Amino acid sequence: MRDWRTDPTFAMCRALADGADPASFAGGAFDVRAVVAGIRSDARHGVLLDAVPWGNFPHGGDAREAVHLLRTGADSARTPTDVLGGLCANDSRAAAALAVPFLIPLAADAHHPHRAAALAVLSGPARARHHGVASRDELLLHRNDPRRHAPDGYDGYGVEVTGYPAGWSVAAARAAITAGAPVLLPLLGDSDPAVRMDAAYALATAADPDRTIRTAFATAFATGFAAGFAAERDAMVRAALLLAVAETARAHVQPSAVSWFRERWQDRTEAPEARLAAAIGWLCLTDEPAPEDLHRTVDSFATDERAHAMEVLPWMCAAAGAGEPGLLRCVRRMLHPEEPEPCDDPWGSSP
Known part of the structure; x- marks a missing residue:
């Protein structure tokens, strides 16, 4: 060695x-x-x-x-x-x-x-x-x-x-x-959902002063990334695109972005995974108290089963810790910060 x-x-x-x-x-x-x-x-x-x-x-x-x-x-x-x-x-x-x-x-x-x-x-x-x-202050944040x-x-x-x-x-x-963004952007229209998610995860770290990348995320989410592609229909990829938009928006948060995310998690026609991602994005883009309808949305959809399924999202996989899935960790840290951290010590509960 x-x-x-x-x-x-x-x-x-x-x-x-x-x-x-x-x-x-x-x-x-x-x-x-x-x-x-x-x-x-x-x-x-x-x-x-x-x-x-x-x-x-x-x-x-x-x-x-x-x-x-x-x-x-x-x-x-x-x-x-x-x-x-x-x-x-x-x-x-x-x-x-x-x-x-x-x-x-x-x-x-x-x-x-x-x-x-x-x-x-x-x-x-x-x-x-x-x-x-997984906190509102730290998730999706780039310091430099x-x-x-x-x-x-x-x-x-x-x-x-x-x-x-x-x-x-x-x-x-x-x-x-x-x-490398011009090379990576077309991957948002790849036939493999995992590639589309990972492309969004990578591109979300890029500098985006002219909002080209953020616009590409929103376009892929709403109308399809390029001519010939239908709007993204995979619920997990839609969730990934929302988290990617939120990550790129954190550098210079605009009121319009906060409003856009509110509309997304309030949309009853949207997939639960995407509404949860939008709620997390909204919480990260503003320090406003979480409204009651956001609490109800999260309480309705953030089940253990869905939390484990959403671990395919790189953001949620990274947010996980101490045996707690990333989604549930985000919900606890963002909406219930007073709750104690879980203990993954097998001897921790022993008398």
Whole structure:
């Protein structure tokens, strides 16, 4: 096992632990934002895979090998995607962020055997410390702007387990997804509902100053993403699109967005899953007290069975914790914050 104190991939992290100013590394070979920005379009197809300084980042070699295996269409995508997902789950995202520009073209290649796996994992580094987060203040929130290079790199995210600035990893991944948005947007009209959900989840992390992405979500939800596509009819995908709209709207909340979400959860013709997603979106976009009809809507539809079914939504899967499904965790944290956190300790209830 490598020792982080002598491993050259931890050079920057060791320097930061010794008191170095993160700003002294900004824009250089150890700044994942700068490295991702410098990956040319041909590198995204793997031509320049070895030109990327993977070794400058913790676990970079593992991330590089995972991308290589995915790109070559190895028999199983589970191991490489597990590696990339594991880096994010273990709060070590810098190397996973480097992988994002390479994963986007794989996800968009309809003939690639692991396109769905690549799409499912590529947005992980764009969301730091979001697992188990389910409050109105924190769910769907991005603290940093991927177009801005914060000198300290923290942007409210602090540091990763390795000591690397978490804000840099998040910004790099979000910037890559923003640049790849034109490639990812057509996936909202894919024939596979899981691909449509994961595309919405990824695109929701992109910067959207001109509301192009938010408009695409709303269009797919209401009238179909492109000519020839009917309005989205899959209840779970409709729920995903609503959560994606809410996530993109959080950067600059407009009264019209709040009103639009109110109309969605009040719509009795809408699928229960979508009405629940709209209620969660509304709660995240305003600090207004939840009205009684929202409480009634949630109480009617947020059953245990539906909560488990809605775990297919990446947002709800991420919000889950302590054995509590994401939907029920959101309902408790948003509507009943006074209730205690559940305990998953098997000895916790013992006398």
